[in-house]
Amino acid sequence: MPSPLSPEEIDALARRRANAKLGWYVHAVVFVLVNTVLFALSGRGFGTRPWSVYPLLGWGLGLALHGVSVFLLGGGSGLRERMVQREREALLREQQQQGPQPPRD
Template sequence: MPTPLSPEEIDRLARKRAGAKLGWYSHAAIYLLVNLFLFAISEYGFGHRRWSVFPLLGWGVGLAFHGISVFVLGTGSGLRESMVRKERERLQRERGDQ
């Protein structure tokens, strides 16, 4: 069973999680604005091919990984906490066996 967090630790963790989520939302907004601009240039500006799909896809992969790290694997996520708990229990068993 995990040890209860102090109010200071809860506040620190909440601020860290909120900051990570705000960072992703900022990243997503900039991604959208820049890619809309690139699409407009691609469609109505230079060249006859739609080249804007390449930065859209490349940056989109990075944005997806950023989202996974924040919302799935981030500090306090269910998956991460479960893995930490299992490792803690395994280490405590190994320590108790010696």
């Protein structure tokens, strides 16, 4: 079970998560704006086929993966937090097995 977070750690984590969500929202707005312009250009005769679907699909996949990383994997009880906790515990065990180390300069 993870140790309780200090108020400073909670604040830092909350800010990191809020920034990640804000980053996704900015990404989504830029996606919509740029793809709207591309769609308009595609419909105005810049090419014979509706080519704007290709950047839409590629970038849409990137936006979806970005959303998964922010909203599904970024939660407090999510996969990412558990992985970080496991790594932290492994490093602490490794450090305890090695014994005290001289301080680094």
